Each structure stands twice: as C-alpha cells, then as structure tokens.
Amino acid sequence: MKLRDVPSACPRLWRSLRVPPAELRLDLVLSSGQTFRWWESSPGAWTGVLEGRVWTLRQERDRLWYTVYEEEEEDGDACPEKDGDGCPTGAAEPDSAEMERILRDYFQLDVGLPALYRAWGAADPRFRKVAKDFPGVRVLRQDPVECLLSFICTSNNHISRITAMIERLCCAFGRRLCHLNARPIHAFPSLSALTGADAEARLRALGFGYRAKFVSGSARAIAEGLGAEGLCQLRAAPYAEARRVLCTLPGVGTKVADCVCLMALDKAEAVPVDTHVWRIAQQRYGAVLGGRSLTPRAHQEIGDFFRGLWGPHAGWAQAVLFCADLRKGQEPRSRGRAKGCRGQDSHRDGAP
DNA sequence: ACAATACCTCGTGT
DNA sequence: AACACGAGGTATT
Numbered sequence A: 001m002k003l004r005d006v007p008s009a010c011p012r013l014w015r016s017l018r019v020p021p022a023e024l025r026l027d028l029v030l031s032s033g034q035t036f037r038w039w040e041s042s043p044g045a046w047t048g049v050l051e052g053r054v055w056t057l058r059q060e061r062d063r064l065w066y067t068v069y070e071e072e073e074e075d076g077d078a079c080p081e082k083d084g085d086g087c088p089t090g091a092a093e094p095d096s097a098e099m100e101r102i103l104r105d106y107f108q109l110d111v112g113l114p115a116l117y118r119a120w121g122a123a124d125p126r127f128r129k130v131a132k133d134f135p136g137v138r139v140l141r142q143d144p145v146e147c148l149l150s151f152i153c154t155s156n157n158h159i160s161r162i163t164a165m166i167e168r169l170c171c172a173f174g175r176r177l178c179h180l181n182a183r184p185i186h187a188f189p190s191l192s193a194l195t196g197a198d199a200e201a202r203l204r205a206l207g208f209g210y211r212a213k214f215v216s217g218s219a220r221a222i223a224e225g226l227g228a229e230g231l232c233q234l235r236a237a238p239y240a241e242a243r244r245v246l247c248t249l250p251g252v253g254t255k256v257a258d259c260v261c262l263m264a265l266d267k268a269e270a271v272p273v274d275t276h277v278w279r280i281a282q283q284r285y286g287a288v289l290g291g292r293s294l295t296p297r298a299h300q301e302i303g304d305f306f307r308g309l310w311g312p313h314a315g316w317a318q319a320v321l322f323c324a325d326l327r328k329g330q331e332p333r334s335r336g337r338a339k340g341c342r343g344q345d346s347h348r349d350g351a352p
Numbered sequence B: 001a002c003a004a005t006a007c008c009t010c011g012t013g014t
Numbered sequence C: 001a002a003c004a005c006g007a008g009g010t011a012t013t
Helices: A025-030 A096-106 A113-123 A123-131 A144-153 A159-173 A199-205 A211-224 A227-236 A239-248 A252-262 A275-283 A296-310 A312-329
Strands: A017-018 A037-041 A047-050 A055-061 A063-069 A178-180 A182-188
Touching: A017 A025, A017 A096, A025 A037, A025 A055, A025 A312, A055 A144, A055 A178, A063 A096, A063 A178, A113 A123, A113 A252, A113 A296, A113 A312, A123 A312, A144 A211, A144 A227, A144 A252, A159 A182, A159 A199, A182 A227, A199 A211, A211 A227, A239 A252, A252 A296, A252 A312, A275 A296, A275 A312
Parallel strands: none
Antiparallel strands: A017 A063, A037 A047, A047 A055, A055 A063, A178 A182
C-alpha cells in the first residue's frame, strides 16, 4: 500500500475533526517521548499504529485530518482496484464515527488545555514563560500494556535507542498489519506473544540487554495475574493503588509506574520523576527535596511539590515542560544538553 | 532510610 | 583504533 501524505491526493480516504491549535500540537505530542510508535512519514504527516489500525494524521489550522489504512490479506499482494485518481477503492471505508471516537479518546480531547495552561501559568510564572512557546502539549491516553512494556525499556536508556528497540519488538512479536511503501507495519505485541519460554532470549537477541528479563517477566506476570483487562481496570483505582500494583512488576520502579499511571491509567496527578525532572526541581525551582540521590522519598517529595504547585493535573503540566526542554536542547547547536539528545529525529521515510 | 553498584547496548567523545 | 562514559532506572546489597 502507498503511504498517504496529504488529504488532497485522495480526499475520499480522509476525514477530519475540529481541533484548535491551542488544544493540540500534533508534532510536539507525538515526538516528545510519550509514545514511541509514531513517525513523521513526510513533513507534517504522522504515521503510526493505534487500536490495531495503521493511521496517518495531519494537522492543518483548526482541523486534525486522519486516514486509516485497510488491513492486508496474508499473502495476496493487496492490489485493490484503482479509481481515476489512482486512489484505492473497494476496501470498506472505516466507520468515521468510530475513528473519531478513537482519536478523541487517545488525545483526550475532552480535556480543555487552554484553561489548564492558564491555571498552571497563574500558579507558576516559570511555567508561563516556558509554555508560551509550546502550546498544545497534552498527555496521550495510551494502551496500558503497550505503555507499561515500552516504559520498562526506558530505564538507563535514551530515546533514540528506545524507539529502535520498540520497533524491533513489534516487528518480532507483533501481528503484521500491512505494508506501507513496502515497509511492514506491525501491531504492538499482545501479552501472550511475549509469554513464551524463549521470549527473554529473543529479546536479548534484539538488543534489549537486561531489560529482556523485565519485559518478558512483566508480560508473564500480567498475563498470569491481572490480565490485560485487570491492568486496564486500574484506570478506576486510586493513584496510590495503581502505583503500588505496578511497582510489584519486574523492571517497574517508581518512575516507570508513574509514567504508566499518567499516560495510560488516567492518573493526571502522577508526576514521573526522573533525573531530568529532579534536576529541574532543584535548579529551576530551588526546591530542597530529598537528599543527594533519587530515593523513593525524594520521588514522593518532588511529586508532592509539583502537585502542590500545579494542582490535580500536575503530570500534564510536567509533560509541557519536559517537551519544551527536549526541544530547547535540540535547537541551539552551541551548548547545553550536548550528548545524545537529538531524541527522535528518526527520519524513517517510506521506502528504502 | 540512604548510598553504592551492577546491569545490556550503543552513540559519542578522547 | 581502542576505551571510557553515560543515557528518561531498577534491583540488590
């Protein structure tokens, strides 16, 4: 199948919904390390997998455009009829009401961002200053299993490598959904795909290092315990309870648990504290918290500090600052965060 | 409770 | 060219 870049080429295959820019900045949200499965397939177009389907998204002024690719047959080289414009026909067009529901849920569009920005800015001048250049940064509502297993991979790691690892994970263990410009696109693996006896060894072969045991171990623990549904039901549990349960899983500590709570389990108050946030808390906010290292107590105190500052959506506010910091570190070539911080400049184009 | 260390790999930087 | 360093942490002393 061919990648779709712009609605004008095949208007019939695209739909849109009204989303003001202040509510969403697609590029910032999809490239800021919340999720590792979207790539900029061509300038302004973002392609990825959501709810078992392959999508391309594009934002233009007040509209979010989307198109969903049809699933391919197993072996047939999927060559549907073409109409006069060379656009595929025949394939059932996706139910746009359902597609729109999925997008609204994923981007949590019912949460009004401008009002939150105003409140955070009123409480925190530093936020106001930084956020001015980064509107539209929101927290995604991700699949809990994908979010959990993905963030287990983030420990002692950097984004470019995490992205590559997740890609290999999906390629090796995930169901193939279709080809886009000859490139196979895979779903995120199901729990059961990762519970085989050889899963750990295979993950190691894929370069997961010591995380191989954590990923396979947590997949197994969930499969044999809560189940994917049980994990999802933690959305209805209190933050502390969800966090406690997550921390029992191998490879899941306070940081990863908070990431999952925030990005998959509806805990808007969860503030994932990493070395990065810790540094910001100390330098920028002059907070005197914890000791000289990131102990569990320090995690708690720093989280409480930001919750006290920003309120019940503290995790969302932190996502804005994190995103801003990530971008700031990329633009000036001169100094600052010089290391491997070019983050997700994964220019994975369509065809080789 | 806190501090120190090992843990896999793979970019970078000397 | 070989080698050290450390990166969105976690588990174990």
